[in-house]
Amino acid sequence: MSTVFECEYRGVRYAGLGIPAAGEPHTLHRVTDGQLRAALVGGGGPEALRAAVTEATETVEADLGDPELRFLPPLLPTGSNNALINGFMGTHRSKFDRDPEPDEEFTPPNYYIKGFGSWLRMPDEPLITPADPIWLLEEPEVALVYVNDDQGVPHYAGYTFGNDLNDIGLHLKNPWAWTPYAKLCETSLTPWLFPDPPPRQVTGRVVIEREGARAWEGPFSCGADSLYHRVDEMTDYLFSYPALRRPGLVNYLLLGADKATYHDGFRIEDGDRMVIDVTSHGVVLANTVQCGQADSGSA
CATH class of the missing domain: 3.90.850.10 (Fumarylacetoacetase-like, C-terminal domain)
Structure with missing residues:
Protein backbone atom coordinates (compact mmCIF):
# COMPACT_ATOMS: atom_id res chain seq x y z
CA MET A 1 0.00 0.00 0.00
CA SER A 2 1.26 3.50 -0.82
CA THR A 3 2.56 5.64 2.00
CA VAL A 4 0.40 8.46 3.33
CA PHE A 5 1.70 11.85 4.43
CA GLU A 6 0.42 15.20 5.68
CA CYS A 7 1.94 18.62 5.15
CA GLU A 8 1.32 22.33 5.30
CA TYR A 9 1.44 24.24 2.02
CA ARG A 10 0.99 28.00 2.01
CA GLY A 11 -0.46 27.78 5.50
CA VAL A 12 -3.07 25.10 4.63
CA ARG A 13 -3.06 21.44 5.65
CA TYR A 14 -2.88 18.83 2.89
CA ALA A 15 -2.33 15.11 2.54
CA GLY A 16 -0.79 13.01 -0.19
CA LEU A 17 0.10 9.48 -1.27
CA GLY A 18 3.51 8.03 -2.06
CA ILE A 19 6.88 9.70 -1.56
CA PRO A 20 7.34 12.89 -3.62
CA ALA A 21 10.41 13.08 -5.85
CA ALA A 22 12.48 16.25 -6.11
CA GLY A 23 11.76 18.26 -9.24
CA GLU A 24 8.46 16.53 -9.94
CA PRO A 25 5.04 18.07 -9.12
CA HIS A 26 3.06 16.06 -6.57
CA THR A 27 -0.70 16.15 -5.99
CA LEU A 28 -1.80 17.34 -2.55
CA HIS A 29 -5.36 16.89 -1.25
CA ARG A 30 -6.72 19.50 1.14
CA VAL A 31 -7.68 18.02 4.53
CA THR A 32 -8.45 19.31 8.00
CA ASP A 33 -6.54 18.64 11.20
CA GLY A 34 -7.96 15.32 12.42
CA GLN A 35 -9.62 14.19 9.19
CA LEU A 36 -7.26 11.26 8.64
CA ARG A 37 -7.25 10.34 12.32
CA ALA A 38 -11.05 10.21 12.29
CA ALA A 39 -10.99 7.88 9.29
CA LEU A 40 -8.61 5.57 11.11
CA VAL A 41 -10.56 5.27 14.37
CA GLY A 42 -13.94 5.21 12.59
CA GLY A 43 -13.55 1.51 11.95
CA GLY A 44 -11.68 1.55 8.68
CA GLY A 45 -8.25 0.81 10.13
CA PRO A 46 -4.97 1.72 8.39
CA GLU A 47 -6.42 0.92 4.97
CA ALA A 48 -8.94 3.78 5.46
CA LEU A 49 -6.16 6.37 5.49
CA ARG A 50 -5.53 6.15 1.75
CA ALA A 51 -9.24 6.49 0.99
CA ALA A 52 -9.48 9.51 3.29
CA VAL A 53 -6.79 11.24 1.24
CA THR A 54 -8.30 10.60 -2.19
CA GLU A 55 -11.81 11.54 -0.99
CA ALA A 56 -10.56 15.10 -0.49
CA THR A 57 -11.34 16.59 -3.91
CA GLU A 58 -9.71 20.02 -3.53
CA THR A 59 -6.14 19.58 -4.80
CA VAL A 60 -3.01 21.53 -5.64
CA GLU A 61 0.28 20.62 -7.28
CA ALA A 62 3.49 21.27 -5.35
CA ASP A 63 7.18 20.48 -5.79
CA LEU A 64 9.23 18.84 -3.06
CA GLY A 65 11.64 21.79 -3.07
CA ASP A 66 8.98 24.48 -2.71
CA PRO A 67 9.95 26.63 0.32
CA GLU A 68 6.27 26.99 1.23
CA LEU A 69 5.89 23.22 1.63
CA ARG A 70 6.50 21.78 5.12
CA PHE A 71 5.92 18.13 5.94
CA LEU A 72 4.36 17.06 9.25
CA PRO A 73 4.89 14.04 11.51
CA PRO A 74 2.31 11.38 10.60
CA LEU A 75 -1.17 12.24 11.95
CA LEU A 76 0.21 14.95 14.25
CA PRO A 77 -2.64 16.90 15.92
Whole structure:
Protein backbone atom coordinates (compact mmCIF):
# COMPACT_ATOMS: atom_id res chain seq x y z
CA MET A 1 0.00 0.00 0.00
CA SER A 2 1.26 3.50 -0.82
CA THR A 3 2.56 5.64 2.00
CA VAL A 4 0.40 8.46 3.33
CA PHE A 5 1.70 11.85 4.43
CA GLU A 6 0.42 15.20 5.68
CA CYS A 7 1.94 18.62 5.15
CA GLU A 8 1.32 22.33 5.30
CA TYR A 9 1.44 24.24 2.02
CA ARG A 10 0.99 28.00 2.01
CA GLY A 11 -0.46 27.78 5.50
CA VAL A 12 -3.07 25.10 4.63
CA ARG A 13 -3.06 21.44 5.65
CA TYR A 14 -2.88 18.83 2.89
CA ALA A 15 -2.33 15.11 2.54
CA GLY A 16 -0.79 13.01 -0.19
CA LEU A 17 0.10 9.48 -1.27
CA GLY A 18 3.51 8.03 -2.06
CA ILE A 19 6.88 9.70 -1.56
CA PRO A 20 7.34 12.89 -3.62
CA ALA A 21 10.41 13.08 -5.85
CA ALA A 22 12.48 16.25 -6.11
CA GLY A 23 11.76 18.26 -9.24
CA GLU A 24 8.46 16.53 -9.94
CA PRO A 25 5.04 18.07 -9.12
CA HIS A 26 3.06 16.06 -6.57
CA THR A 27 -0.70 16.15 -5.99
CA LEU A 28 -1.80 17.34 -2.55
CA HIS A 29 -5.36 16.89 -1.25
CA ARG A 30 -6.72 19.50 1.14
CA VAL A 31 -7.68 18.02 4.53
CA THR A 32 -8.45 19.31 8.00
CA ASP A 33 -6.54 18.64 11.20
CA GLY A 34 -7.96 15.32 12.42
CA GLN A 35 -9.62 14.19 9.19
CA LEU A 36 -7.26 11.26 8.64
CA ARG A 37 -7.25 10.34 12.32
CA ALA A 38 -11.05 10.21 12.29
CA ALA A 39 -10.99 7.88 9.29
CA LEU A 40 -8.61 5.57 11.11
CA VAL A 41 -10.56 5.27 14.37
CA GLY A 42 -13.94 5.21 12.59
CA GLY A 43 -13.55 1.51 11.95
CA GLY A 44 -11.68 1.55 8.68
CA GLY A 45 -8.25 0.81 10.13
CA PRO A 46 -4.97 1.72 8.39
CA GLU A 47 -6.42 0.92 4.97
CA ALA A 48 -8.94 3.78 5.46
CA LEU A 49 -6.16 6.37 5.49
CA ARG A 50 -5.53 6.15 1.75
CA ALA A 51 -9.24 6.49 0.99
CA ALA A 52 -9.48 9.51 3.29
CA VAL A 53 -6.79 11.24 1.24
CA THR A 54 -8.30 10.60 -2.19
CA GLU A 55 -11.81 11.54 -0.99
CA ALA A 56 -10.56 15.10 -0.49
CA THR A 57 -11.34 16.59 -3.91
CA GLU A 58 -9.71 20.02 -3.53
CA THR A 59 -6.14 19.58 -4.80
CA VAL A 60 -3.01 21.53 -5.64
CA GLU A 61 0.28 20.62 -7.28
CA ALA A 62 3.49 21.27 -5.35
CA ASP A 63 7.18 20.48 -5.79
CA LEU A 64 9.23 18.84 -3.06
CA GLY A 65 11.64 21.79 -3.07
CA ASP A 66 8.98 24.48 -2.71
CA PRO A 67 9.95 26.63 0.32
CA GLU A 68 6.27 26.99 1.23
CA LEU A 69 5.89 23.22 1.63
CA ARG A 70 6.50 21.78 5.12
CA PHE A 71 5.92 18.13 5.94
CA LEU A 72 4.36 17.06 9.25
CA PRO A 73 4.89 14.04 11.51
CA PRO A 74 2.31 11.38 10.60
CA LEU A 75 -1.17 12.24 11.95
CA LEU A 76 0.21 14.95 14.25
CA PRO A 77 -2.64 16.90 15.92
CA THR A 78 -1.18 20.37 15.38
CA GLY A 79 -4.14 22.12 16.98
CA SER A 80 -4.12 20.35 20.35
CA ASN A 81 -0.59 18.85 20.50
CA ASN A 82 -2.25 15.81 22.06
CA ALA A 83 0.68 13.60 21.07
CA LEU A 84 3.53 11.81 22.81
CA ILE A 85 7.00 10.62 21.76
CA ASN A 86 7.97 7.52 23.74
CA GLY A 87 9.80 4.28 23.24
CA PHE A 88 11.67 1.20 24.37
CA MET A 89 15.36 0.62 25.10
CA GLY A 90 17.55 -2.47 24.94
CA THR A 91 15.21 -4.36 22.63
CA HIS A 92 17.59 -5.69 19.95
CA ARG A 93 19.00 -9.21 19.81
CA SER A 94 22.47 -7.73 19.30
CA LYS A 95 22.35 -6.53 22.92
CA PHE A 96 21.62 -9.98 24.39
CA ASP A 97 23.91 -12.98 24.78
CA ARG A 98 21.24 -15.48 23.70
CA ASP A 99 18.08 -15.79 21.60
CA PRO A 100 14.69 -15.92 23.35
CA GLU A 101 12.96 -19.25 23.81
CA PRO A 102 9.72 -19.66 21.80
CA ASP A 103 7.60 -19.93 24.96
CA GLU A 104 9.66 -17.56 27.11
CA GLU A 105 7.65 -15.42 29.53
CA PHE A 106 7.48 -11.78 28.47
CA THR A 107 9.65 -9.35 30.41
CA PRO A 108 8.95 -5.70 29.54
CA PRO A 109 11.96 -3.80 28.16
CA ASN A 110 13.02 -0.46 29.60
CA TYR A 111 10.75 2.41 28.59
CA TYR A 112 10.97 6.19 28.38
CA ILE A 113 8.87 9.23 27.52
CA LYS A 114 10.79 11.67 25.37
CA GLY A 115 8.39 14.56 24.90
CA PHE A 116 5.40 16.03 23.11
CA GLY A 117 4.61 15.39 19.47
CA SER A 118 5.32 19.02 18.63
CA TRP A 119 8.96 18.39 19.61
CA LEU A 120 9.43 16.12 16.60
CA ARG A 121 11.60 17.35 13.74
CA MET A 122 11.34 16.56 10.05
CA PRO A 123 14.05 15.59 7.53
CA ASP A 124 16.71 18.28 7.01
CA GLU A 125 15.72 20.17 10.17
CA PRO A 126 18.46 20.47 12.85
CA LEU A 127 18.29 18.29 15.95
CA ILE A 128 19.11 20.34 19.04
CA THR A 129 20.90 18.75 21.99
CA PRO A 130 22.02 20.09 25.37
CA ALA A 131 25.05 22.39 25.19
CA ASP A 132 27.72 19.94 26.37
CA PRO A 133 26.78 16.33 25.60
CA ILE A 134 29.20 13.62 26.69
CA TRP A 135 28.82 11.20 23.77
CA LEU A 136 26.00 11.55 21.25
CA LEU A 137 24.45 8.49 19.63
CA GLU A 138 22.17 8.35 16.60
CA GLU A 139 19.52 5.62 16.75
CA PRO A 140 17.73 4.55 13.55
CA GLU A 141 14.40 3.09 14.65
CA VAL A 142 10.99 1.95 13.54
CA ALA A 143 8.31 4.25 14.96
CA LEU A 144 4.81 2.82 15.33
CA VAL A 145 1.93 5.31 15.22
CA TYR A 146 -1.24 4.83 17.28
CA VAL A 147 -4.33 7.03 17.63
CA ASN A 148 -6.71 6.68 20.57
CA ASP A 149 -10.42 7.00 19.88
CA ASP A 150 -12.91 8.90 22.06
CA GLN A 151 -13.06 5.95 24.48
CA GLY A 152 -9.28 5.78 24.73
CA VAL A 153 -8.88 2.61 22.66
CA PRO A 154 -5.58 2.67 20.70
CA HIS A 155 -5.87 2.18 16.93
CA TYR A 156 -2.75 1.21 15.00
CA ALA A 157 -2.17 3.49 12.00
CA GLY A 158 1.11 2.19 10.59
CA TYR A 159 4.80 2.85 10.93
CA THR A 160 7.50 5.28 9.91
CA PHE A 161 11.20 5.72 10.72
CA GLY A 162 13.01 7.94 13.18
CA ASN A 163 16.32 9.01 14.69
CA ASP A 164 16.23 8.92 18.49
CA LEU A 165 19.34 11.06 19.01
CA ASN A 166 20.52 10.87 22.62
CA ASP A 167 23.53 11.27 24.91
CA ILE A 168 24.61 7.70 25.59
CA GLY A 169 27.61 9.00 27.51
CA LEU A 170 25.34 10.56 30.12
CA HIS A 171 23.24 7.41 30.24
CA LEU A 172 26.29 5.24 30.92
CA LYS A 173 27.47 7.46 33.78
CA ASN A 174 24.30 6.61 35.69
CA PRO A 175 22.02 4.16 33.82
CA TRP A 176 19.51 3.90 36.66
CA ALA A 177 18.89 7.62 37.07
CA TRP A 178 20.22 9.77 34.24
CA THR A 179 18.69 8.10 31.18
CA PRO A 180 15.75 10.58 31.08
CA TYR A 181 18.30 13.43 30.86
CA ALA A 182 20.21 11.57 28.14
CA LYS A 183 17.03 11.39 26.06
CA LEU A 184 16.52 15.17 26.10
CA CYS A 185 17.79 15.61 22.56
CA GLU A 186 15.39 16.28 19.71
CA THR A 187 14.03 13.38 17.67
CA SER A 188 13.31 13.31 13.94
CA LEU A 189 10.79 11.26 11.97
CA THR A 190 10.12 10.77 8.32
CA PRO A 191 6.66 12.08 7.35
CA TRP A 192 5.88 8.94 5.33
CA LEU A 193 3.39 6.68 7.10
CA PHE A 194 3.38 3.07 5.91
CA PRO A 195 -0.20 1.86 6.70
CA ASP A 196 0.94 -1.75 7.04
CA PRO A 197 1.73 -4.13 9.92
CA PRO A 198 5.00 -3.45 11.78
CA PRO A 199 7.85 -4.42 9.43
CA ARG A 200 9.78 -7.63 10.05
CA GLN A 201 12.93 -6.66 8.15
CA VAL A 202 14.33 -3.14 7.98
CA THR A 203 17.90 -2.62 6.83
CA GLY A 204 20.04 0.31 5.79
CA ARG A 205 23.14 2.35 6.44
CA VAL A 206 24.08 5.34 8.57
CA VAL A 207 26.53 7.91 7.24
CA ILE A 208 27.95 10.69 9.42
CA GLU A 209 29.15 13.66 7.40
CA ARG A 210 31.57 16.18 8.88
CA GLU A 211 32.41 19.40 7.03
CA GLY A 212 31.04 17.88 3.84
CA ALA A 213 33.10 14.67 4.03
CA ARG A 214 32.10 11.16 5.05
CA ALA A 215 33.45 10.60 8.57
CA TRP A 216 31.76 7.29 9.49
CA GLU A 217 29.55 4.70 7.84
CA GLY A 218 27.92 1.51 9.03
CA PRO A 219 24.89 -0.77 8.59
CA PHE A 220 21.85 -1.11 10.83
CA SER A 221 18.73 -3.25 11.19
CA CYS A 222 15.63 -2.39 13.19
CA GLY A 223 12.68 -4.54 12.06
CA ALA A 224 10.81 -7.03 14.24
CA ASP A 225 13.17 -9.85 13.24
CA SER A 226 16.04 -7.89 14.81
CA LEU A 227 14.27 -7.54 18.16
CA TYR A 228 14.64 -9.79 21.17
CA HIS A 229 11.11 -8.92 22.27
CA ARG A 230 7.87 -9.56 20.34
CA VAL A 231 6.24 -6.34 19.13
CA ASP A 232 2.67 -7.31 20.04
CA GLU A 233 3.68 -8.16 23.60
CA MET A 234 5.56 -4.86 23.96
CA THR A 235 2.63 -2.77 22.73
CA ASP A 236 -0.06 -4.74 24.60
CA TYR A 237 1.83 -4.28 27.84
CA LEU A 238 2.44 -0.59 27.28
CA PHE A 239 -1.19 0.18 26.45
CA SER A 240 -2.34 -1.57 29.64
CA TYR A 241 -1.42 1.74 31.33
CA PRO A 242 -4.43 4.12 31.41
CA ALA A 243 -2.23 7.22 31.07
CA LEU A 244 -1.43 6.17 27.50
CA ARG A 245 -5.08 5.62 26.63
CA ARG A 246 -6.21 9.22 26.93
CA PRO A 247 -8.91 9.98 24.33
CA GLY A 248 -7.49 11.45 21.13
CA LEU A 249 -3.85 10.89 22.07
CA VAL A 250 -1.43 10.10 19.22
CA ASN A 251 1.48 7.88 20.27
CA TYR A 252 4.79 7.77 18.39
CA LEU A 253 6.31 4.58 19.76
CA LEU A 254 10.00 3.94 19.01
CA LEU A 255 10.99 0.25 19.06
CA GLY A 256 14.69 0.64 19.87
CA ALA A 257 17.92 0.63 17.90
CA ASP A 258 20.78 -1.65 16.90
CA LYS A 259 24.44 -0.90 17.64
CA ALA A 260 25.88 2.05 15.72
CA THR A 261 28.52 4.82 15.91
CA TYR A 262 29.14 4.67 19.67
CA HIS A 263 29.76 0.93 19.58
CA ASP A 264 32.41 1.56 16.91
CA GLY A 265 34.12 4.21 19.05
CA PHE A 266 33.00 7.14 16.89
CA ARG A 267 31.90 10.43 18.47
CA ILE A 268 29.22 12.57 16.84
CA GLU A 269 30.03 16.28 17.14
CA ASP A 270 28.23 19.59 16.84
CA GLY A 271 27.54 20.31 13.15
CA ASP A 272 27.73 16.68 11.99
CA ARG A 273 25.08 15.60 9.51
CA MET A 274 23.49 12.21 10.23
CA VAL A 275 22.13 10.45 7.14
CA ILE A 276 19.97 7.40 7.79
CA ASP A 277 19.34 5.55 4.54
CA VAL A 278 16.54 3.02 5.11
CA THR A 279 17.50 1.11 1.99
CA SER A 280 14.88 -1.61 2.40
CA HIS A 281 12.07 0.95 2.24
CA GLY A 282 13.49 3.66 -0.06
CA VAL A 283 13.49 6.31 2.67
CA VAL A 284 16.27 8.71 3.73
CA LEU A 285 16.26 10.71 6.97
CA ALA A 286 19.01 13.33 7.31
CA ASN A 287 19.49 15.87 10.12
CA THR A 288 22.31 18.07 11.36
CA VAL A 289 23.32 18.07 15.04
CA GLN A 290 23.11 21.43 16.75
CA CYS A 291 24.38 21.60 20.32
CA GLY A 292 22.36 24.11 22.31
CA GLN A 293 23.79 27.10 24.11
CA ALA A 294 24.71 26.81 27.77
CA ASP A 295 22.14 28.11 30.27
CA SER A 296 22.93 31.70 31.22
CA GLY A 297 21.58 31.13 34.72
CA SER A 298 18.26 31.49 36.51
CA ALA A 299 16.54 34.85 36.59
